[in-house]
Amino acid sequence: xxxxxLTFIIDLLALLGIFIIISLSLNIEFGYAGIPNFGKLxxxxxxxxxxxxxxxxxxxYIYGLLGKYDxxxxxxxxxxxxxxxxxxxxxxxxxxLVISLILAAAAGAILGFIASYPAIRxxxxxxxxxxxxxxxxxRMIGYNYRDLIGGTVGISVPDPFRWIGGELRLALAASVxxxxxxxxxxxxELLSRSPIGRTLRAMRDNEVVAEAYGKDIVKLRMxxxxxxxxxxxxxxxxYAFLSGSVTALGYxxxxxxxxxxxMVVIGGAANNFxxxxxxxxxxxLRKLIxxxxxxxxxxxxxDVVWLEYLLLGTALLIVLIYRPEGIxxxxxxxxxxxxxxxxxxELVEAKEV
Amino acid sequence: MMPPMFRDAAVFSCLLALLSIGLTLTxxxxxxxxxxxxxxxxxxxxxxxxxxKILKVNPYFSVGLGFILGGVIALILxxxxxxxxxxxxxxxxxxxxxxxxxxxxLYSLINILADYLNRTYKISTRLYILKSYDxxxxxxxxxxxxxxxxxxxxxxxLHLLLTKTRFGIAMRAAIENPALAGVVGxxxxxxxxxxxxxxxxxxxxxxALLPLWLMCNPDIGARLIVSIFAxxxxxxxxNIYGGFLxxxxxxxxxxxxxxxxxxxxxxxxxxxxxxxxxAIMAITLLFAPRGLTGISLRxxxxxxx
Numbered sequence: 001x002x003x004x005x006l007t008f009i010i011d012l013l014a015l016l017g018i019f020i021i022i023s024l025s026l027n028i029e030f031g032y033a034g035i036p037n038f039g040k041l042x043x044x045x046x047x048x049x050x051x052x053x054x055x056x057x058x059x060x061y062i063y064g065l066l067g068k069y070d071x072x073x074x075x076x077x078x079x080x081x082x083x084x085x086x087x088x089x090x091x092x093x094x095x096x097l098v099i100s101l102i103l104a105a106a107a108g109a110i111l112g113f114i115a116s117y118p119a120i121r122x123x124x125x126x127x128x129x130x131x132x133x134x135x136x137x138x139r140m141i142g143y144n145y146r147d148l149i150g151g152t153v154g155i156s157v158p159d160p161f162r163w164i165g166g167e168l169r170l171a172l173a174a175s176v177x178x179x180x181x182x183x184x185x186x187x188x189e190l191l192s193r194s195p196i197g198r199t200l201r202a203m204r205d206n207e208v209v210a211e212a213y214g215k216d217i218v219k220l221r222m223x224x225x226x227x228x229x230x231x232x233x234x235x236x237x238x239y240a241f242l243s244g245s246v247t248a249l250g251y252x253x254x255x256x257x258x259x260x261x262x263m264v265v266i267g268g269a270a271n272n273f274x275x276x277x278x279x280x281x282x283x284x285l286r287k288l289i290x291x292x293x294x295x296x297x298x299x300x301x302x303d304v305v306w307l308e309y310l311l312l313g314t315a316l317l318i319v320l321i322y323r324p325e326g327i328x329x330x331x332x333x334x335x336x337x338x339x340x341x342x343x344x345x346e347l348v349e350a351k352e353v
Numbered sequence: 354m355m356p357p358m359f360r361d362a363a364v365f366s367c368l369l370a371l372l373s374i375g376l377t378l379t380x381x382x383x384x385x386x387x388x389x390x391x392x393x394x395x396x397x398x399x400x401x402x403x404x405x406k407i408l409k410v411n412p413y414f415s416v417g418l419g420f421i422l423g424g425v426i427a428l429i430l431x432x433x434x435x436x437x438x439x440x441x442x443x444x445x446x447x448x449x450x451x452x453x454x455x456x457x458x459l460y461s462l463i464n465i466l467a468d469y470l471n472r473t474y475k476i477s478t479r480l481y482i483l484k485s486y487d488x489x490x491x492x493x494x495x496x497x498x499x500x501x502x503x504x505x506x507x508x509x510x511l512h513l514l515l516t517k518t519r520f521g522i523a524m525r526a527a528i529e530n531p532a533l534a535g536v537v538g539x540x541x542x543x544x545x546x547x548x549x550x551x552x553x554x555x556x557x558x559x560x561a562l563l564p565l566w567l568m569c570n571p572d573i574g575a576r577l578i579v580s581i582f583a584x585x586x587x588x589x590x591x592n593i594y595g596g597f598l599x600x601x602x603x604x605x606x607x608x609x610x611x612x613x614x615x616x617x618x619x620x621x622x623x624x625x626x627x628x629x630x631x632a633i634m635a636i637t638l639l640f641a642p643r644g645l646t647g648i649s650l651r652x653x654x655x656x657x658x
Contacts, residue, residue, distance in 0.1 A: 118639050122642050125446075126642070133634065261450060306465045313454045313458035316454040
C-alpha cells in the first residue's frame with residue numbers, strides 16, 4: 001500500500017523528469033546555441049506520435065495480431081493481447097522501452113532537420129517562425145490523419161511498466177524517467193563543458209567572429225537542432241509511455257513549447273542547474289495549483305487554468321525585464337584545473353628555456 | 354453567378370492582408386516578429402460577439418472599437434514591455450520571447466472573457482460564427498463588400514500617410530535609420546509607438562470582421578498566426594505593400610487551393626489547409642528569402658544593367 005502523499009510525490013517526480021528532459025533540450029538550443037526554438041512541441045509531439053504509431057504496430061506484427069485486427073479500429077483488443085504478453089515478460093518490456101526511446105530520438109532528430117531546413121541559413125527569427133509553424137502542422141496532421149495515431153480519438157500505447165504490477169507501475173515509470181533525465185542532464189552538462197559547448201556559446205555571442213574562426217554556423221545550428229530535437233523526442237516518448245496513450249489534441253503549444261521556455265528563462269538560460277531549478281519550481285507549483293484547484297474554483301467566474309497561464313505569462317515578462325539572466329545566471333566557461341594549467345605552464349617554460 | 358469559393362477567398366485574403374500589413378509594419382520598426390499578432394485579432398472577435406449577442410447592435414460598429422482595442426493592446430506591448438527591453442539593448446531573441454509571453458497573457462485573457470461571457474450571459478463563446486447576423490447588400494453578404502473595401506482603403510491611406518505627410522516621412526526615416534532620425538529631431542519613440550498602434554489597430558479591425566465569416570474560437574489567433582507569418586514572409590517583411598500582396602496571395606492560395614484540391618482529390622484534404630501557407634513560406638525562404646518585393650527589385654536591377 002502506497003500512501004496518498006507518496007503517490008503525489010511519485011507522480012510529481014515522473015512529470016518533473018519529463019519536463020527536465022524537455023527543458024534541458026531547449027537549454028542546448030536556446031541557452032548554449034542561441035537558437036530560439038519556438039517549435040519545441042514539434043520534437044515532443046514527434047516522439048510521442050512515434051511511440052503511438054510504431055512500437056505497438058511492430059509488436060502486433062510480431063505476435064501476428066495485425067492479420068486478425070485493424071490496428072486503429074481494434075486498438076483496444078490489440079492492446080489487451082499485447083498487455084498480456086508484456087505483463088508477463090519484463091525482458092521484452094524493457095527491451096521495447098529502450099529500443100523505442102532510441103528510435104524516437106532518431107525520429108525527433110530527423111523531424112528537427114526537416115523542420116529547420118528551409119530557414120537554417122537565415123536570421124534566427126525566420127528559423128523561429130518556421131519551427132513554430134512546422135510544430136502546428138505536425139499537430140494538425142496527427143489530429144486529422146487517422147491512420148497515424150487514431151486522429152481525434154487517440155491511441156493506446158503498449159505499456160512497458162506493466163509487468164511490475166499494480167501500484168508499483170507508477171513508481172517504476174517515475175524511476176525510469178528520472179534515470180533517463182539524470183543521464184541526459186550529465187550528457188548536457190558534459191556537452192556544455194566540451195569544446196563544442198564553447199563553440200556553441202561563441203556562435204551565440206558573436207556569429208561573425210565564430211565564422212571568422214572557421215566554424216560552420218549552418219552545420220552547427222543544424223547539429224544543435226537535431227540533438228535538441230532528439231532529446232525533446234525522448235521526453236515526448238516517455239510521456240506517451242507514462243500516460244499509456246497518445247492523443248494529438250493533448251500536445252499543444254502552451255504545454256510543450258511555452259512551459260519549457262518559462263522554465264529555461266526563469267531558471268537561468270545556459271545553466272543546467274538553473275534549468276533544473278526552473279523545472280522543479282514550475283512543475284511543483286503547477287501540481288499544487290491542480291491539487292488546490294477545487295478550493296479556488298468557486299471564487300472565480302472562469303476556469304482556474306487560465307489564471308495559471310496569466311500568472312505564468314506575467315512571471316516570464318517580469319523575469320525578462322528585471323532579471324533577464326534568470327534565477328541562477330550563466331557561469332563563466334569551465335577551464336582546465338589549476339594543477340593541469342600549472343603543468344602546461346611548466347612545460348611551456350621548459351621549452352622556452 | 355460567382356462560386357462561393359471565390360467569395361470565401363476574397364474575404365479571407367483581404368482580412369489576411371490587413372493582418373500581414375500590421376505584422377510587417379511592426380517588424381519594420383522594432384525588427385522583431387510579433388508572435389502575439391494573431392491574439393490581437395482573436396481578442397477583438399469577442400467585441401463583435403458582445404455587440405451582436407448582448408448589446409444587439411450592428412456588428413460593423415465593432416470595426417472601429419476593434420481598431421482602438423487592438424491598437425491599445427499593441428501599444429501596451431510596445432511601450433510597457435518591448436521599449437524597456439530595447440532601451441536596455443536586449444537581443445531580438447529576448448524580444449521574441451517577450452512577445453510570446455504577451456501572447457500567453459492575451460490568450461488567457463481571451464479565455465477568461467469567453468468563460469465569463471458564457472457563464473454570465475449564457476451565450477456560446479466557443480466555436481461560434483455570426484454569419485447569420487450579417488446584412489445582405491445586392492444579394493451578397495455585406496462583408497464581401499466591406500472586407501475588400503477596407504483592405505484597399507487601408508493600403509491607400511497608409512500609402513498616403515507614409516509618402517505625403519510629414520509624420521509619415523518621419524516614420525519612414527525612423528524605420529530606415531533610428532539614430533540619424535533622432536539626430537535631426539524626429540521623435541523616434543513616438544513614430545514607433547504610432548506604428549505599433551496602427552498595426553494592432555489593423556489586426557483588431559480584421560479580427561472584428563472575422564466572426565462574420567469564419568468559425569471563431571479563443572485559439573483562432575494560433576490558427577491564424579501561421580498564415581499571417583507566411584503572408585508577411587512572402588511579402589518580404591520590408592514594406593507594407595509586400596505585406597498586402599503576401600496577404601492576398603496566401604489567402605487566395607489557401608482557400609482556392611484547398612477548394613480545388615478537395616474537388617479533385619477528395620474532401621479528406623480540407624483539414625490539411627494550413628499546409629498550403631506553410632509550403633509557400635518554405636519555398637519562399639529557400640529560394641527568395643527576401644520575399645516577393647525582394648525578387649522584383651533584383652530583377653529590376655538586372656534589367657538596368
